[in-house]
Amino acid sequence: MKKVIAATSRKRKQDRSRANKEQVPDDEPVSVKASGKKGSSTQDKSFSFSLSDPDVLDCPICFNPFTTPVYQCENGHVACSVCCSRILEKKCASCFLPIGSIRNRALEKVLESVKVPCANAEYGCTETLRYSDKSGHESQCNFVPCSCPHSDCDFVSSFSDLPAHYRTEHGSSASAGVRFLYDKPFKVTLNSDDDDDDVTILQEVNGGKLFIVKNFVAGLGNAVSVFCIQPELLPNYRCQISAKSNGCSLVMNSFTKNTQNSAMATILSSRFLLIPTDYFGAGQPRAFEICIFRSYE
Numbered sequence: 001m002k003k004v005i006a007a008t009s010r011k012r013k014q015d016r017s018r019a020n021k022e023q024v025p026d027d028e029p030v031s032v033k034a035s036g037k038k039g040s041s042t043q044d045k046s047f048s049f050s051l052s053d054p055d056v057l058d059c060p061i062c063f064n065p066f067t068t069p070v071y072q073c074e075n076g077h078v079a080c081s082v083c084c085s086r087i088l089e090k091k092c093a094s095c096f097l098p099i100g101s102i103r104n105r106a107l108e109k110v111l112e113s114v115k116v117p118c119a120n121a122e123y124g125c126t127e128t129l130r131y132s133d134k135s136g137h138e139s140q141c142n143f144v145p146c147s148c149p150h151s152d153c154d155f156v157s158s159f160s161d162l163p164a165h166y167r168t169e170h171g172s173s174a175s176a177g178v179r180f181l182y183d184k185p186f187k188v189t190l191n192s193d194d195d196d197d198d199v200t201i202l203q204e205v206n207g208g209k210l211f212i213v214k215n216f217v218a219g220l221g222n223a224v225s226v227f228c229i230q231p232e233l234l235p236n237y238r239c240q241i242s243a244k245s246n247g248c249s250l251v252m253n254s255f256t257k258n259t260q261n262s263a264m265a266t267i268l269s270s271r272f273l274l275i276p277t278d279y280f281g282a283g284q285p286r287a288f289e290i291c292i293f294r295s296y297e
Contacts, residue, residue, distance in 0.1 A: 163208030177201030
């Protein structure tokens with residue numbers, strides 16, 4: 001069992017190193033800021049420095065950022081509290097000595113002092129965080145990058161800057177999509193090709209927020225979903241999708257789903273309307289109505 005733990009840890013380390021090489025050049029250090037009080041002086045002593053190996057602030061077992069408490073074995077190998085509680089018999093993954101009772105106070109002090117900018121700083125986030133809080137903040141940051149939904153555009157920005165970009169760069173193009181008003185029904189027409197999925201881009205007239213209508217060709221017909229281009233943790237909009245043909249009506253009252261990238265939008269159960277293949281008569285436009293409400297989930 002000891003060999004299995006060590007081998008697994010080595011394999012994860014190799015995978016992590018390989019990923020880091022693909023994302024960050026080896027010679028590119030990470031800049032951090034340390035702050036605190038020196039000696040008996042009440043004056044704050046802050047300075048910046050660079051880490052040539054940012055992994056030193058991550059647990060070598062799970063590779064998540066260290067949070068206090070941090071434990072070490074008698075040989076000085078460290079592990080986070082979560083991994084210490086999960087390791088079989090609380091044995092060090094490197095040397096198999098007991099771990100989980102000795103705190104590494106020096107490293108804990110470093111973690112409390114080091115401040116780093118949010119990874120979304122280039123998209124407008126001004127937060128400076130303790131390293132141990134970085135991943136938690138970034139998972140909920142409203143400045144997480146969102147991609148322009150236009151098929152020929154690779155523009156990426158915060159969701160608040162995306163509407164102005166789309167209006168300026170794509171608003172007058174033939175593929176600009178549909179402009180709509182909240183609380184007002186509008187029509188969307190399905191692609192005439194039964195075998196292809198298709199996307200219709202929507203932009204609200206006043207605020208400019210971007211949505212997409214995604215049509216997934218399913219075995220029984222067309223599954224239609226509405227997505228909003230914004231961070232996943234923001235509230236979802238209430239919406240209604242309705243299709244009428246030959247005196248019949250299909251209506252779904254639901255909520256939009258948030259996505260940061262239209263290419264990653266997928267069907268979620270209970271959030272799509274299935275329109276049967278033969279629902280629209282021959283020669284009849286395959287059009288349906290959508291209403292996106294200003295209210296949230």
